[in-house]
Amino acid sequence: MFFKKKSLLLLISMTGFISVSAQTVDEKPHPRPPMPVEVLIGNRGLNFQFNTTKQFNPNSRFGFFNVTSFFADYKNVVAKNEFFLQSLLTAKLWKKISAVGGFSINQFSGFKPTAGLQFVHANKKMLVVIQPQVGLTQDHHLENFSLFEFKPQINDKWGVYTRLQAVIDYAPSLKSHNRSYVYLRVGAVYKNYQFGLGSNFDFYGPTKHNENNFGVFMRAEFF
Structure with a gap:
């Protein structure tokens, strides 16, 4: 779908704002964030998720x-298999806030170019990511990705792991809910590995049809 004129103007304005802001940000190198890979073995099916957060180089603001996540139904009912993909370029604007632009894909509402903002707060115990976006399509859907992790250490090797992850995709022009989910995790940390209990609550379409998946998860962080 081709962008409308105001979508192009929004994108051009944001690009200009990023360029100006990038010249004034006092950027400091940060340690490399991990790339977590997770599998949830649930009562209804298998969930897989892979996250990537990388700077182009340690001193870059870009x-x-x-x-990336997918769900596979154990009975291989094709209509119940699904995927979700969100890929974005990020540009640091100020401290913990970045501009983002890219695309989102899922099997329910298809391909959608998006632009928005990203807030990230990270330390050894906590990770917070809040990412509101606007679709650059005729529907101008609103999408928000939120991630809250809390993992206090017990000793050098062991700790506690908890996570709440949520997405909502809504089209204001149609007054219609497209897709949303809430993922919950609670368990233990051993070095770069996490494992425990997990639950996925998924909602689809205008009627918010609900499908849930409960089970155990295993997660590894690669650097």
Whole structure:
């Protein structure tokens, strides 16, 4: 779908704002964030998720953010298999805030170019990501990705792991809910590995049809 004129103007304005802001940000190198890979073995099916957050180089204010996940039904009912992909370029504007632009894909609403903002707060115990976006299509859908992790350490090797991850995709012009989910995790940390109990609550379409998946998860962080 071709962008409308105002979508192009929004994108051009944001690009100009990024260029100006990038000259004034006092950027400091940060340690490399991990790339977590997770599998949830649930009562209804298998969930896989892979996240990437990378800067182009340690001193760069420009980077890349990606969330890829899929669900596979144990009975291989094709209509119940699904995927979600969000790939974005990031540009640091000020401290913990970045501009983002890229695309989002899922099997329910298809391909959607998007632009928005990203807030990230990270330390050894906590990770917070809040990412509101606007679709650059005729529907101008609103999408928000949120991630909250809390993992206090017990000792050098062991700790506690908890996570809440949520997405909502809504089309204001149609007054219609497209897709949303809430993922919950609670368990233990051993070095760069996490494992425990997980639950996925998925909602689809205008009627918010609900499908849930409960089980155990295993997660590894690669650097």
